Amino acid sequence: MSFFQPQTRSAPQKQAADPQHQPWVEKYRPKTIDDVSAQEHTVAVLRKTLTSSNLPHMLFYGPPGTGKTSTILALSRQLFGPDNFRSRVLELNASDERGIAIVRDKIKNFARQTPRAQAVSSDGKTYPCPPYKIIILDEADSMTQDAQAALRRIMETYARITRFCLVCNYVTRIIDPLASRCSKFRFKPLDSMSTSTRLAEIASKENVPVTDAVISALIDTSHGDLRRSITYLQSASRLSMSTDPPTDIIPSDIEEIAGVVQSSVINNLATTLGVELVSSDAMDVDSSNGVKAKGFDAIRKTVKGIIRQGYSASQIISQLHDLIIEHPTLSGRQKAKCALAFAEADKALCDGADEELWILEVALRVHKALST
Amino acid sequence: MSLWVDKHRPRVLDDLHYHAGLSARLRALAASGDFPHMLFYGPSGAGKKTRIACTLRELFGKGVEKLKIDQRVFLTPSKRKLDVNIVQSNFHIEITPSEAGNYDRVVIQELLKEIAQTQQVDLSAKQRFKVVIINEADSLTRDAQAALRRTMEKYMSNMRIILCANSTSRLIAPIKSRCLLVRVAAPDETKTIEVLRYVGKKEGFDVPDKIAHEIAEDSNGNLRKAILVLEALKMQSTDLDKPLTIAKPDWETYCHKVADMIVQEQSPQRVMDVRAKLYELLSHCIPPTVVLKTIADRVVDQVDESLKADIMHWAAIYETRMRVGNKKIFHLEAWVVKVMSLYKHFFYDIDMSGFDD
Ligand SMILES: Nc1ncnc2c1ncn2[C@@H]1O[C@H](COP(=O)(O)OP(=O)(O)OP(=O)(O)O)[C@@H](O)[C@H]1O
Ligand SMILES: Nc1ncnc2c1ncn2[C@@H]1O[C@H](COP(=O)(O)OP(=O)(O)O)[C@@H](O)[C@H]1O
Numbered sequence: 001m002s003f004f005q006p007q008t009r010s011a012p013q014k015q016a017a018d019p020q021h022q023p024w025v026e027k028y029r030p031k032t033i034d035d036v037s038a039q040e041h042t043v044a045v046l047r048k049t050l051t052s053s054n055l056p057h058m059l060f061y062g063p064p065g066t067g068k069t070s071t072i073l074a075l076s077r078q079l080f081g082p083d084n085f086r087s088r089v090l091e092l093n094a095s096d097e098r099g100i101a102i103v104r105d106k107i108k109n110f111a112r113q114t115p116r117a118q119a120v121s122s123d124g125k126t127y128p129c130p131p132y133k134i135i136i137l138d139e140a141d142s143m144t145q146d147a148q149a150a151l152r153r154i155m156e157t158y159a160r161i162t163r164f165c166l167v168c169n170y171v172t173r174i175i176d177p178l179a180s181r182c183s184k185f186r187f188k189p190l191d192s193m194s195t196s197t198r199l200a201e202i203a204s205k206e207n208v209p210v211t212d213a214v215i216s217a218l219i220d221t222s223h224g225d226l227r228r229s230i231t232y233l234q235s236a237s238r239l240s241m242s243t244d245p246p247t248d249i250i251p252s253d254i255e256e257i258a259g260v261v262q263s264s265v266i267n268n269l270a271t272t273l274g275v276e277l278v279s280s281d282a283m284d285v286d287s288s289n290g291v292k293a294k295g296f297d298a299i300r301k302t303v304k305g306i307i308r309q310g311y312s313a314s315q316i317i318s319q320l321h322d323l324i325i326e327h328p329t330l331s332g333r334q335k336a337k338c339a340l341a342f343a344e345a346d347k348a349l350c351d352g353a354d355e356e357l358w359i360l361e362v363a364l365r366v367h368k369a370l371s372t
Numbered sequence: 373m374s375l376w377v378d379k380h381r382p383r384v385l386d387d388l389h390y391h392a393g394l395s396a397r398l399r400a401l402a403a404s405g406d407f408p409h410m411l412f413y414g415p416s417g418a419g420k421k422t423r424i425a426c427t428l429r430e431l432f433g434k435g436v437e438k439l440k441i442d443q444r445v446f447l448t449p450s451k452r453k454l455d456v457n458i459v460q461s462n463f464h465i466e467i468t469p470s471e472a473g474n475y476d477r478v479v480i481q482e483l484l485k486e487i488a489q490t491q492q493v494d495l496s497a498k499q500r501f502k503v504v505i506i507n508e509a510d511s512l513t514r515d516a517q518a519a520l521r522r523t524m525e526k527y528m529s530n531m532r533i534i535l536c537a538n539s540t541s542r543l544i545a546p547i548k549s550r551c552l553l554v555r556v557a558a559p560d561e562t563k564t565i566e567v568l569r570y571v572g573k574k575e576g577f578d579v580p581d582k583i584a585h586e587i588a589e590d591s592n593g594n595l596r597k598a599i600l601v602l603e604a605l606k607m608q609s610t611d612l613d614k615p616l617t618i619a620k621p622d623w624e625t626y627c628h629k630v631a632d633m634i635v636q637e638q639s640p641q642r643v644m645d646v647r648a649k650l651y652e653l654l655s656h657c658i659p660p661t662v663v664l665k666t667i668a669d670r671v672v673d674q675v676d677e678s679l680k681a682d683i684m685h686w687a688a689i690y691e692t693r694m695r696v697g698n699k700k701i702f703h704l705e706a707w708v709v710k711v712m713s714l715y716k717h718f719f720y721d722i723d724m725s726g727f728d729d
């Protein structure tokens with residue numbers, strides 16, 4: 001359907017704006033702050049700034065895909081409109097050079113300029129266009145400490161004519177003196193209700209039939225990251241449309257796309273470690289009656305098999321974690337020992353440690369915890 | 373003449389031998405015009421790059437196979453010059469960040485901005501975007517990953533990124549959130565044998581059952597290795613009828629020797645001997661993690677069941693320290709000493725509680 005679009009030849013400069021081919025994450029990026037799902041508190045506060053012409057320095061923080069970048073961009077656009085956006089807003093992110101030299105030079109220069117007079121808006125709307133500029137430092141947690149320190153003075157000196165908005169995932173990576181100069185807004189992982197409303201909205205606009213089960217699979221696999229659930233939904237819909245005749249999306253499609261490890265793989269690992277399966281899933285495993293833990297070699301073999309399948313270690317560990325922590329008959333002490341192993345593995349993987357060694361380590365420790 | 377691995381590498385999605393479901397999904401995505409950013413992950417030799425190349429072919433047609441290699445010079449912030457080789461066609465560009473070392477951020481950003489700002493000039497192009505392939509994405513520095521985040525969103529209208537990695541755990545969450553993740557599992561033994569047979573047939577001979585099985589088992593899911601071994605064996609004996617042994621690479625034999633040394637004797641002198649061997653391995657650019665894992669695997673095969681878990685535990689601990697730390701050899705050595713002491717403890721039942729940790 002995408003091939004041979006005649007208009008792409010006649011109007012190449014318009015290509016970028018063709019929404020039909022845009023990924024849905026971009027297509028449905030909130031245009032105004034009222035489009036932002038969840039984050040009610042933040043939106044309520046920001047809505048006031050639209051009328052009051054007063055805006056504090058701000059620090060947005062929260063996990064990926066919760067609307068931080070979208071919110072500040074939407075707010076800036078609502079404040080200044082398309083014509084003044086350029087002269088009033090400076091957006092810098094981790095892809096720009098943001099070392100100390102740039103902070104002293106580019107950021108400072110922009111910060112000290114007196115805001116230009118409001119240009120007449122060409123779209124006929126009126127915008128508040130308050131008398132200050134906004135500097136957005138997206139992904140600020142990747143700025144060096146030195147560069148952050150250099151910002152302190154600039155923030156204070158030009159506070160009258162320039163507001164800063166720092167956006168980051170980890171608020172602890174922003175140095176205290178900066179953080180304390182800002183109003184902080186926490187962006188929470190999206191709750192199930194908001195995710196489901198937003199997804200249903202997108203699905204209906206795109207004419208994609210989705211069942212409640214599919215929505216709930218999307219919620220379960222995306223852990224409050226809306227960007228991720230939108231990407232999954234779009235991919236699933238592409239795949240279901242491509243079959244002949246088109247089929248409906250089913251929850252297992254979503255799990256497949258999201259890289260969820262099949263429960264048979266996890267169950268097989270668990271029984272090798274001596275975990276007794278009690279749920280109905282136990283049917284998948286041949287040795288469901290009277291589980292007997294196996295020795296080192298069997299465990300190593302199972303782990304090597306998992307590695308060959310290419311599963312991500314953190315996914316394996318998190319699913320094994322759920323199975324063990326929610327297990328109805330294991331003792332608290334056994335679960336506690338396992339939990340320690342899971343936690344250490346998570347840390348090690350974040351440090352870039354070898355996946356095979358750590359799946360094996362977790363497996364052996366669970367095995368030991370269960371056999372004592 | 374090219375090697376069989378390259379000569380018989382599938383070029384289009386339809387020719388791919390296994391994971392037919394995955395191929396169908398890739399075809400559907402390529403046809404939809406709103407292709408997402410993607411992350412292919414899976415073990416080495418499972419066919420990630422082959423699959424990526426086939427997907428590109430599906431997206432752009434035969435033109436993507438016309439490659440040229442450019443040598444480009446980049447300027448680091450400290451004004452040092454960096455030479456980097458770049459493979460590209462009219463529709464895509466391919467980079468391996470490890471070539472740029474610690475300056476991968478600079479190289480990637482410059483390339484991406486350049487691509488994002490140029491429009492597709494080829495009017496017959498099937499897609500309006502260009503694709504950037506980043507190989508070994510799990511070795512990207514954190515800095516470079518952070519820099520990709522907003523770029524991936526901002527330039528989505530005329531650029532897509534395909535990341536290729538062995539594992540996802542070294543990629544930061546915001547990157548994973550921006551990609552469609554595609555797992556490429558290694559082929560199982562039957563599938564490996566199928567491919568070997570196919571390659572054999574193309575070269576005009578039948579691969580005997582026994583040989584096929586042996587190669588498949590030895591390759592452990594690494595198809596590249598399997599095909600290379602097949603070719604090597606065929607060179608040794610054209611009929612493939614004599615009993616053949618699959619030669620292990622030198623470094624592996626060497627690691628096994630080290631493992632045996634550890635099990636045979638535990639003494640300060642032995643530690644010194646082992647150390648010399650470890651240096652030798654590292655100086656031949658065998659990755660320290662591979663060295664540690666190979667030795668550990670061999671050691672646990674020769675010790676009592678009650679020691680195995682502990683030995684692997686310390687392998688995991690010291691491997692992690694090696695990643696965070698700076699001097700790889702320190703941690704390798706520390707692990708060797710640890711294993712020796714565990715072993716001695718086990719044999720002579722000495723109280724080693726003072727050595728815990
Ligand atoms: N609260 C939200 N309301 C509506 N859409 C959202 C929300 N959060 C995320 N999205 C969707 O996800 C996409 C990405 O959101 P955004 O760029 O704001 O994430 P972010 O919080 O900046 O993430 P990161 O930390 O990874 O940069 C948006 O284009 C939008 O489609
Ligand atoms: N699906 C496949 N069918 C047949 N041969 C394949 C397939 N995938 C890979 N190969 C063979 O294996 C070799 C290695 O694959 P490659 O894509 O380089 O692996 P990776 O990128 O995962 O390390 C290729 O050169 C090709 O000959």
Ligand SMILES: [Mg+2]
Binds near residue numbers: 138
């Ligand atoms: Mg963002």
Ligand SMILES: [Mg+2]
Binds near residue numbers: 416417420421
């Ligand atoms: Mg490869």
